Amino acid sequence: MDAVLKNATRESALEALRAYTRELVPLAAMQVRVAGYDGSRLRMDAPLAVNMNDKGSAFGGSMTSLMTYAGWGLVTLQLHQAGLQADVFVADSTVRYRKPLYADLQAEAELAPEESWAPFLETLVQRGRARIQLQARIALPEGEVMADLSGRYVAIAKG
């Protein structure tokens, strides 16, 4: 696949994810926005104003929801780009909330260090089911990590 085609596929996958993000009621209420995708890292954000707790900082439920969804979105994009049809589920996750966040929620999801996409996609094709470990974080624009998630996702081939 040449670079132009690959970019077209990525753009169409990203558009589908953006449409879905607007449709899902809890994500729409959180005003989640798909901010960008460089082919390996997916960025999503949500304004603090509608995700605030009683202390004026980001609501923990919104933070874990956004990171969980960013990981789901990343797997979904990779499947779409690979031309595979599968349902994606989060299987488990561990979240650490490091500091109260008094800013908009900016999340980023990527592969866990020891993982790669190729064997995940191959296993899915061969066995109809595959698992992958991701990591996500919410960080300040200057880079300080406020919360992080380590999560396992399962894809189950359709049909």
Add this chain to the structure above:
Amino acid sequence: MDAVLKNATRESALEALRAYTRELVPLAAMQVRVAGYDGSRLRMDAPLAVNMNDKGSAFGGSMTSLMTYAGWGLVTLQLHQAGLQADVFVADSTVRYRKPLYADLQAEAELAPEESWAPFLETLVQRGRARIQLQARIALPEGEVMADLSGRYVAIAKG
């Protein structure tokens, strides 16, 4: 404190939590409802219809958000009943999603088995800060656990 007074305190704490649950934007969108509290277990629910993913099952982000919030609510009720003013934060959590849930989200939060409230409240009074481990789950009405959370919460005395 006699039983009548204790019940009055519990009811007023519960009313404050219900009011807060209606005010918080992401919880209002999820239509979270404080379903009941027996003094040790806090129940919350949310309808599937507004918390559904593309597969027609409960959105993982809504499940983790509801369980995280139920834990927060339980700590908040205990502090209110003890007459203590403190901010409550979730510090970390581990969630397992066992099966897709095709029903309304019914969550319950309680103390982790090895924990008790008295030392937590005493530590908060003495040191201005205390931690406690809780567990929460989302189960079917007949009892099958669909997702569970183990989480640590921190209370920091106000003023």
